Amino acid sequence: EAQVTQNPRYLITVTGKKLTVTCSQNMNHEYMSWYRQDPGLGLRQIYYSMNVEVTDKGDVPEGYKVSRKEKRNFPLILESPSPNQTSLYFCASSFSGSGNTIYFGEGSWLTVV
Amino acid sequence: AQSVTQLDSHVSVSEGTPVLLRCNYSSSYSPSLFWYVQHPNKGLQLLLKYTSAATLVKGINGFEAEFKKSETSFHLTKPSAHMSDAAEYFCVVRGVSNAGNMLTFGGGTRLMVKP
Numbered sequence: 001e002a003q004v005t006q007n008p009r010y011l012i013t014v015t016g017k018k019l020t021v022t023c024s025q026n027m028n029h030e031y032m033s034w035y036r037q038d039p040g041l042g043l044r045q046i047y048y049s050m051n052v053e054v055t056d057k058g059d060v061p062e063g064y065k066v067s068r069k070e071k072r073n074f075p076l077i078l079e080s081p082s083p084n085q086t087s088l089y090f091c092a093s094s095f096s097g098s099g100n101t102i103y104f105g106e107g108s109w110l111t112v113v
Numbered sequence: 114a115q116s117v118t119q120l121d122s123h124v125s126v127s128e129g130t131p132v133l134l135r136c137n138y139s140s141s142y143s144p145s146l147f148w149y150v151q152h153p154n155k156g157l158q159l160l161l162k163y164t165s166a167a168t169l170v171k172g173i174n175g176f177e178a179e180f181k182k183s184e185t186s187f188h189l190t191k192p193s194a195h196m197s198d199a200a201e202y203f204c205v206v207r208g209v210s211n212a213g214n215m216l217t218f219g220g221g222t223r224l225m226v227k228p
Contacts, residue, residue: 033216035218048215098144102147102205104157105156
Protein backbone atom coordinates (compact mmCIF):
# COMPACT_ATOMS: atom_id res chain seq x y z
CA GLU A 1 0.00 0.00 0.00
CA ALA A 2 1.28 3.46 -0.96
CA GLN A 3 1.83 5.49 2.16
CA VAL A 4 3.71 8.15 4.03
CA THR A 5 4.57 7.09 7.57
CA GLN A 6 5.45 9.47 10.37
CA ASN A 7 6.71 8.66 13.85
CA PRO A 8 6.00 9.43 16.58
CA ARG A 9 2.32 10.27 16.16
CA TYR A 10 2.14 11.90 19.59
CA LEU A 11 4.95 13.32 21.70
CA ILE A 12 5.23 15.53 24.74
CA THR A 13 8.76 16.79 25.34
CA VAL A 14 10.55 19.44 27.35
CA THR A 15 12.15 22.65 26.16
CA GLY A 16 15.65 22.12 24.81
CA LYS A 17 15.58 18.35 24.48
CA LYS A 18 16.51 17.42 20.92
CA LEU A 19 14.00 15.35 19.05
CA THR A 20 13.55 13.84 15.61
CA VAL A 21 10.31 13.13 13.80
CA THR A 22 10.83 10.49 11.16
CA CYS A 23 9.09 10.36 7.79
CA SER A 24 9.26 7.53 5.30
CA GLN A 25 7.52 6.97 1.95
CA ASN A 26 7.33 3.85 -0.19
CA MET A 27 6.37 5.42 -3.53
CA ASN A 28 9.85 6.32 -4.84
CA HIS A 29 8.92 10.00 -4.77
CA GLU A 30 11.62 12.56 -5.40
CA TYR A 31 9.87 15.37 -3.54
CA MET A 32 9.31 15.36 0.21
CA SER A 33 8.30 18.16 2.54
CA TRP A 34 7.32 19.07 6.08
CA TYR A 35 4.48 21.32 7.26
CA ARG A 36 3.16 22.56 10.53
CA GLN A 37 -0.52 23.20 11.10
CA ASP A 38 -1.66 25.80 13.60
CA PRO A 39 -5.19 27.06 14.30
CA GLY A 40 -6.17 29.87 11.95
CA LEU A 41 -2.92 29.63 9.97
CA GLY A 42 -3.55 26.56 7.85
CA LEU A 43 -0.49 24.54 6.89
CA ARG A 44 2.84 26.23 6.46
CA GLN A 45 5.81 24.66 4.74
CA ILE A 46 8.91 24.20 6.89
CA TYR A 47 11.38 22.53 4.52
CA TYR A 48 11.23 20.59 1.33
CA SER A 49 13.55 18.33 -0.63
CA MET A 50 13.64 17.89 -4.38
CA ASN A 51 15.79 14.76 -4.17
CA VAL A 52 18.53 13.06 -2.18
CA GLU A 53 20.95 15.59 -0.68
CA VAL A 54 18.87 18.53 -1.98
CA THR A 55 16.89 20.50 0.61
CA ASP A 56 15.39 24.01 0.67
CA LYS A 57 13.73 26.25 3.19
CA GLY A 58 10.00 26.75 3.11
CA ASP A 59 8.08 29.56 4.76
CA VAL A 60 8.88 28.81 8.42
CA PRO A 61 12.26 27.01 8.68
CA GLU A 62 13.56 28.66 11.87
CA GLY A 63 14.27 26.18 14.65
CA TYR A 64 14.17 23.14 12.37
CA LYS A 65 16.66 21.04 10.44
CA VAL A 66 16.19 18.32 7.86
CA SER A 67 18.31 15.83 6.00
CA ARG A 68 17.75 13.69 2.93
CA LYS A 69 20.36 10.96 2.85
CA GLU A 70 18.05 8.38 1.31
CA LYS A 71 15.20 8.84 -1.12
CA ARG A 72 12.56 7.30 1.10
CA ASN A 73 13.37 9.13 4.36
CA PHE A 74 13.11 12.79 5.32
CA PRO A 75 13.48 13.31 9.08
CA LEU A 76 12.59 16.59 10.78
CA ILE A 77 14.98 17.57 13.57
CA LEU A 78 14.27 20.01 16.37
CA GLU A 79 17.69 20.65 17.92
CA SER A 80 16.38 22.71 20.84
CA PRO A 81 12.58 22.65 20.89
CA SER A 82 10.68 25.59 22.31
CA PRO A 83 7.00 25.91 23.31
CA ASN A 84 6.22 27.87 20.13
CA GLN A 85 7.00 24.71 18.19
CA THR A 86 4.02 22.98 19.76
CA SER A 87 2.00 22.06 16.70
CA LEU A 88 0.64 19.36 14.43
CA TYR A 89 3.25 18.33 11.87
CA PHE A 90 2.68 16.69 8.51
CA CYS A 91 5.12 15.05 6.18
CA ALA A 92 4.26 14.78 2.48
CA SER A 93 5.73 13.34 -0.68
CA SER A 94 5.10 13.37 -4.42
CA PHE A 95 6.75 13.09 -7.78
CA SER A 96 8.37 16.38 -8.70
CA GLY A 97 6.12 17.84 -11.41
CA SER A 98 3.71 20.50 -10.25
CA GLY A 99 0.60 18.53 -11.21
CA ASN A 100 1.48 15.45 -9.23
CA THR A 101 -0.66 14.52 -6.25
CA ILE A 102 0.89 15.19 -2.87
CA TYR A 103 0.47 12.39 -0.35
CA PHE A 104 0.37 13.23 3.34
CA GLY A 105 1.22 11.32 6.45
CA GLU A 106 -1.26 11.02 9.31
CA GLY A 107 0.37 13.81 11.29
CA SER A 108 2.48 14.09 14.44
CA TRP A 109 1.17 15.97 17.45
CA LEU A 110 4.11 17.59 19.22
CA THR A 111 3.82 19.40 22.55
CA VAL A 112 6.82 21.22 24.01
CA VAL A 113 6.50 22.17 27.69
CA ALA B 114 5.77 34.23 -5.29
CA GLN B 115 2.37 32.75 -4.68
CA SER B 116 -0.49 33.00 -2.21
CA VAL B 117 -3.87 31.42 -1.55
CA THR B 118 -6.90 32.99 0.11
CA GLN B 119 -9.86 30.96 1.22
CA LEU B 120 -12.54 33.57 1.56
CA ASP B 121 -14.56 31.91 4.32
CA SER B 122 -13.09 30.37 7.45
CA HIS B 123 -16.44 28.71 8.28
CA VAL B 124 -19.34 27.64 6.07
CA SER B 125 -22.55 26.13 7.41
CA VAL B 126 -25.11 24.41 5.18
CA SER B 127 -28.07 22.13 5.66
CA GLU B 128 -27.91 18.54 4.52
CA GLY B 129 -29.08 18.25 0.93
CA THR B 130 -28.28 21.87 0.00
CA PRO B 131 -25.44 23.03 -2.26
CA VAL B 132 -21.91 23.66 -1.00
CA LEU B 133 -19.64 26.48 -2.19
CA LEU B 134 -16.14 26.90 -0.76
CA ARG B 135 -14.25 29.81 -2.26
CA CYS B 136 -10.57 30.01 -3.12
CA ASN B 137 -8.57 32.76 -4.80
CA TYR B 138 -4.90 32.45 -5.64
CA SER B 139 -1.99 34.35 -7.05
CA SER B 140 1.11 32.85 -8.58
CA SER B 141 4.07 33.96 -10.68
CA TYR B 142 4.18 30.52 -12.28
CA SER B 143 1.69 28.37 -14.14
CA PRO B 144 0.43 26.67 -11.04
CA SER B 145 -1.41 23.50 -10.32
CA LEU B 146 -4.29 23.77 -7.89
CA PHE B 147 -5.63 21.22 -5.46
CA TRP B 148 -8.40 20.81 -2.93
CA TYR B 149 -7.73 18.60 0.09
CA VAL B 150 -10.08 17.55 2.86
CA GLN B 151 -9.12 16.89 6.46
CA HIS B 152 -11.49 15.04 8.74
CA PRO B 153 -10.96 15.37 12.51
CA ASN B 154 -7.73 13.77 13.70
CA LYS B 155 -6.91 12.57 10.21
CA GLY B 156 -4.39 13.42 7.52
CA LEU B 157 -5.20 15.25 4.30
CA GLN B 158 -6.98 13.50 1.47
CA LEU B 159 -6.99 14.73 -2.13
CA LEU B 160 -10.42 15.73 -3.42
CA LEU B 161 -9.42 16.97 -6.87
CA LYS B 162 -6.72 18.80 -8.80
CA TYR B 163 -6.32 21.14 -11.76
CA THR B 164 -3.21 20.73 -13.89
CA SER B 165 -3.83 22.90 -16.99
CA ALA B 166 -6.16 20.47 -18.74
CA ALA B 167 -9.96 20.85 -18.46
CA THR B 168 -10.97 23.85 -16.39
CA LEU B 169 -13.89 22.02 -14.77
CA VAL B 170 -12.47 19.32 -12.58
CA LYS B 171 -14.44 16.50 -11.04
CA GLY B 172 -13.28 14.91 -7.83
CA ILE B 173 -14.30 12.31 -5.34
CA ASN B 174 -17.55 12.25 -3.37
CA GLY B 175 -19.39 14.46 -5.87
CA PHE B 176 -17.16 17.52 -5.52
CA GLU B 177 -16.22 19.73 -8.47
CA ALA B 178 -14.10 22.82 -8.95
CA GLU B 179 -13.76 25.27 -11.80
CA PHE B 180 -10.49 26.98 -12.63
CA LYS B 181 -11.10 30.57 -13.75
CA LYS B 182 -7.85 32.19 -14.77
CA SER B 183 -9.39 35.62 -15.38
CA GLU B 184 -10.74 35.66 -11.84
CA THR B 185 -7.79 33.74 -10.32
CA SER B 186 -10.29 31.51 -8.58
CA PHE B 187 -10.71 27.80 -7.96
CA HIS B 188 -13.96 27.44 -6.04
CA LEU B 189 -15.12 24.04 -4.78
CA THR B 190 -18.75 23.01 -5.17
CA LYS B 191 -21.04 20.11 -4.45
CA PRO B 192 -24.72 20.01 -5.45
CA SER B 193 -25.99 18.35 -2.29
CA ALA B 194 -24.21 18.26 1.06
CA HIS B 195 -24.03 15.10 3.14
CA MET B 196 -23.37 14.88 6.85
CA SER B 197 -20.11 13.06 6.12
CA ASP B 198 -18.84 16.15 4.25
CA ALA B 199 -18.35 17.99 7.53
CA ALA B 200 -14.59 18.58 7.67
CA GLU B 201 -11.92 21.18 6.99
CA TYR B 202 -11.05 21.92 3.39
CA PHE B 203 -7.80 23.33 2.06
CA CYS B 204 -7.09 24.95 -1.27
CA VAL B 205 -3.46 24.44 -2.31
CA VAL B 206 -1.31 26.02 -5.00
CA ARG B 207 1.80 24.35 -6.29
CA GLY B 208 4.26 26.30 -8.38
CA VAL B 209 7.43 24.84 -9.84
CA SER B 210 10.21 27.05 -11.10
CA ASN B 211 13.98 27.20 -11.19
CA ALA B 212 13.73 28.83 -7.77
CA GLY B 213 11.99 25.89 -6.17
CA ASN B 214 8.92 23.76 -5.76
CA MET B 215 6.61 25.54 -3.37
CA LEU B 216 3.33 24.40 -1.93
CA THR B 217 1.15 27.13 -0.48
CA PHE B 218 -1.98 26.36 1.53
CA GLY B 219 -5.00 28.50 2.13
CA GLY B 220 -6.05 29.06 5.72
CA GLY B 221 -8.75 26.39 5.49
CA THR B 222 -12.55 26.42 5.50
CA ARG B 223 -14.43 24.47 8.10
CA LEU B 224 -17.63 23.06 6.62
CA MET B 225 -20.46 22.31 8.99
CA VAL B 226 -23.49 20.35 7.79
CA LYS B 227 -26.73 20.63 9.72
CA PRO B 228 -29.30 17.84 9.68
